[in-house]
Amino acid sequence: MASKNSGLKAREALVETRLLLALWDMGGTKQEVKKGELTKRIVTKGKKVADYQEIFEELEKKGAIAISKKGYSLVSPEGLEVLSEGLKNSD
Numbered sequence: 001m002a003s004k005n006s007g008l009k010a011r012e013a014l015v016e017t018r019l020l021l022a023l024w025d026m027g028g029t030k031q032e033v034k035k036g037e038l039t040k041r042i043v044t045k046g047k048k049v050a051d052y053q054e055i056f057e058e059l060e061k062k063g064a065i066a067i068s069k070k071g072y073s074l075v076s077p078e079g080l081e082v083l084s085e086g087l088k089n090s091d
Contacts (some may be wrong), residue, residue, distance in 0.1 A: 017086030028074035
């Protein structure tokens with residue numbers, strides 16, 4: 001059971017990194033990125049935006065992103081630090 005749980009954690013970390021990287025690439029450090037634009041880029045086939053809600057909330061708790069009614073923005077330097085850690089991860 002532990003390997004299944006660690007696999008899930010690794011997948012969540014990968015999704016967090018993808019989300020932060022997309023947000024950074026779309027200019028999220030300088031301006032707010034519209035929700036639809038970001039979700040169109042990160043939501044994979046067979047998934048829904050709601051499947052990612054927990055990850056958005058976790059990143060907001062970490063102080064990595066800011067969420068508003070219209071969109072998302074990457075919070076510096078916390079968001080960049082979380083992104084950097086995710087990119088360094090060998091998984």
